[in-house]
Structures are given as C-alpha cells and as structure tokens.
Amino acid sequence: ISVLFCRVCFRKPENSGQPLPYIEPSPVEPDFDMNDLKILELIGQGRYCNVYKGVLNNREVAVKIFAGASRECYNNELDIYGIALLEHDNVLKFIGSGERKAEDGWQEYMLVTELIHCGSLMSYLKEYTYDWHAMCKLAQTAAAGLAHLHLAATKEGEHKPAIVHRDINSRNILVRTDGTCCIGDFGFAMKVCGSSIVRDGNRDNSNITDVGTVRYMAPEVLDGAVNLRDCECALKQVDIYSLGLVLWELATRCKDLYPGTVPPSYKLPFQDEVGLHPSFAEMQVLVCTDRGRPAFPDEWKDNHMALRSLKDTIEECWDHDAEARLTALCVEERIIELMVLWDKHRSLTPTINPTSQNTSVTT
Numbered sequence: 001i002s003v004l005f006c007r008v009c010f011r012k013p014e015n016s017g018q019p020l021p022y023i024e025p026s027p028v029e030p031d032f033d034m035n036d037l038k039i040l041e042l043i044g045q046g047r048y049c050n051v052y053k054g055v056l057n058n059r060e061v062a063v064k065i066f067a068g069a070s071r072e073c074y075n076n077e078l079d080i081y082g083i084a085l086l087e088h089d090n091v092l093k094f095i096g097s098g099e100r101k102a103e104d105g106w107q108e109y110m111l112v113t114e115l116i117h118c119g120s121l122m123s124y125l126k127e128y129t130y131d132w133h134a135m136c137k138l139a140q141t142a143a144a145g146l147a148h149l150h151l152a153a154t155k156e157g158e159h160k161p162a163i164v165h166r167d168i169n170s171r172n173i174l175v176r177t178d179g180t181c182c183i184g185d186f187g188f189a190m191k192v193c194g195s196s197i198v199r200d201g202n203r204d205n206s207n208i209t210d211v212g213t214v215r216y217m218a219p220e221v222l223d224g225a226v227n228l229r230d231c232e233c234a235l236k237q238v239d240i241y242s243l244g245l246v247l248w249e250l251a252t253r254c255k256d257l258y259p260g261t262v263p264p265s266y267k268l269p270f271q272d273e274v275g276l277h278p279s280f281a282e283m284q285v286l287v288c289t290d291r292g293r294p295a296f297p298d299e300w301k302d303n304h305m306a307l308r309s310l311k312d313t314i315e316e317c318w319d320h321d322a323e324a325r326l327t328a329l330c331v332e333e334r335i336i337e338l339m340v341l342w343d344k345h346r347s348l349t350p351t352i353n354p355t356s357q358n359t360s361v362t363t
C-alpha cells in the first residue's frame with residue numbers, strides 16, 4: 001500500500017534482511033532484563049517491523065522488533081523517545097529497548113511500548129462506525145498528540161525541541177479502548193529548530209523531505225518543493241496535510257454524517273482515485289497537477305454549521321498552499337468547537353431525539 005522514499009535514516013538495502021555495514025560505538029544494554037520479557041502473538045506489521053503483544057513484569061506491552069537492516073529506524077525511534085518532556089496522553093509511551101540475537105544469527109532490536117488495545121486507527125475504522133462526538137474525540141486527541149510533538153517547550157530546566165513526525169497516517173495513529181488516539185511510529189520523526197535540523201550522531205540527513213507514505217504526501221513533498229529555509233514550519237505543514245487526510249478518513253465512518261443510511265465501508269484516502277498501490281508519479285499527478293483531494297460524499301451536502309465547519313477544517317489542513325494550513329493546535333481547538341456546534345445543531349433539528357446522547361440523525 002505504501003511506498004517509502006527515504007534517504008534520511010534508512011536505506012532500503014539491496015540484500016534485504018542482512019544488516020547494513022553500520023558502525024556502532026558499543027552494544028546497548030537493554031533497559032530491562034530480557035528474561036522478564038515474554039513475547040506473545042503478532043499484533044501488527046509495519047514496513048520494516050513486526051509488532052508483538054508481550055508481557056514485561058506482569059504488564060502487557062507491545063514489542064516492536066526491527067531486523068538488523070532497520071537499525072536506523074530503531075535508533076531514530078530511540079532517539080525520539082529519549083527527548084525530555086515527550087510524554088503526553090496522546091503520544092505512545094515508551095517502556096524500554098533492547099537487542100538480542102535472532103534465531104537466524106542476526107541481531108534484532110526491540111522497542112517496548114505500552115500496548116494499545118484497539119490497534120491502529122486504520123484497523124479501527126475498518127471495523128467500527130461511531131457518532132459525531134466519538135469522531136470528535138478521536139480527531140481531537142490525534143490533533144492534540146501532533147500538537148504536542150510540534151511544540152517546543154521548556155519546563156523546569158528541561159527542553160523539548162519541536163518534533164515533526166513525517167509519516168502521519170491512520171496506521172501510525174493508535175486507538176485506546178477509551179476512544180482516544182495516540183501517535184506512534186517515530187521511525188522518521190525529527191527534531192527541528194527553525195531552519196536547522198537537530199542532528200545527532202552520524203546520520204545522513206542530506207535529504208530531509210524524501211520520507212513518508214506516498215498516499216499521504218503533501219503536494220510540496222511530491223513536487224520536491226518543501227521550503228527548507230524554514231524547515232520547522234514547512235515540515236509541520238507537511239504533517240498537517242496528512243492529518244487532513246486522516247480527518248477525512250475519520251469523517252467517512254461517522255454514522256451521524258450519513259442520516260437515514262449507514263456509512264460506506266472504510267476506504268483509504270484516494271482509494272477511489274488511485275486504488276491500493278499508487279505510485280509516486282500517480283500521486284504527483286493527482287495531488288499536485290490536478291490538485292485532487294478525497295471527495296466529500298453527497299450525504300455531506302447539508303451545510304449546517306457543524307458539518308460545514310468540519311469540512312472547512314479538513315480543507316484547511318490539506319490546502320495546496322502549505323502556509324495557509326492550520327496548525328495542529330488550531331485543529332484541536334476547531335474540533336473542540338465542533339462538539340459544541342453539533343449540540344447546537346441537534347437542539348435545532350426536530351428529527352433528533354434530544355434525550356439520547358448517542359442517537360444518530362434519522363430522517
């Protein structure tokens with residue numbers, strides 16, 4: 001489904017499966033006793049990793065296992081998880097890391113994080129539909145997680161630089177059982193400060209815009225026209241474009257947006273236009289040349305305030321002009337307003353049962 005263009009932290013090796021010739025100062029001691037970690041069933045697969053459910057000291061955890069060839073991604077994630085003040089309800093929580101020799105003799109690397117029971121937002125969207133308020137909660141918490149990453153902060157002598165994610169999509173956002181989201185997969189995340197990238201170690205950061213999932217790539221990324229003079233702003237705007245697509249995905253599964261019928265089954269953004277395996281060139285034509293964006297279905301034609309504001313918010317995230325896009329904080333605030341607007345709309349609509357919190361609109 002996704003194609004990766006990355007010259008930053010990971011080169012797809014020709015001899016896939018074998019470790020890259022990477023010079024590491026010294027082996028990293030695990031943060032926990034490996035004997036205390038039990039690895040159970042496979043719960044997710046990413047581009048380079050398998051994610052397993054595990055148990056560490058009687059606590060359920062997720063264990064992301066990187067093969068040797070993906071070591072750069074592992075190091076990058078570790079680096080991000082090591083940033084002070086990163087912790088936030090809507091950011092996946094890090095527990096520990098370690099490495100071991102796999103059965104085939106190659107070294108593999110493990111990231112242990114909290115287990116998020118509902119898995120990825122994409123798998124959640126495939127399975128469930130929900131009402132307006134539940135949609136807003138998913139959207140607001142995802143935006144809050146991104147806003148926290150994007151924020152540079154100093155507190156009690158500790159400093160958190162701004163972080164850009166660079167691979168926001170519905171697989172890298174996870175859903176907790178309480179219906180809130182958290183952002184995970186920091187394989188391509190980067191610390192940024194104004195026009196400079198905060199670099200550590202010996203990574204090749206020569207091309208900072210060639211990563212992500214093509215389907216979710218902003219037009220300026222597809223066109224190679226990211227404004228690197230202010231890469232902090234520019235890369236945040238790239239994240240917001242992708243967030244806009246995620247908001248569209250969220251809206252397509254909201255029962256309240258399909259009065260009198262049911263939401264259609266889940267589709268990826270642009271699935272109608274380019275199918276399941278778009279090439280970089282196809283996305284470039286669609287998103288840059290034709291300025292295509294996912295369509296709003298006919299059911300969303302009703303222009304009551306709440307729905308109009310939702311559509312405006314989505315459109316202001318995926319605006320062709322990167323500088324016109326909302327900030328993550330602004331998206332979060334808009335979504336909080338959407339909850340209020342919906343209640344107003346409901347109170348004015350006689351067909352809605354005012355006594356029930358979760359009733360969808362029926363006509």
Ligand code: ADP
Pocket residue numbers: 043044045046047048049050051062064092113114115116117119120171172174184185186187
């Ligand atoms: P990759 O970097 O290879 O894309 P991800 O970190 O995105 O790997 O994880 C791949 C998939 O595994 C996710 O899309 C999700 O379905 C699942 N997953 C990852 N982390 C967790 C977690 N902490 N709890 C539950 N599921 C997870």
Ligand code: MG
Pocket residue numbers: 046047171172185
């Ligand atoms: Mg991922």
Ligand code: MG
Pocket residue numbers: 046047073185186187188
């Ligand atoms: Mg990744």
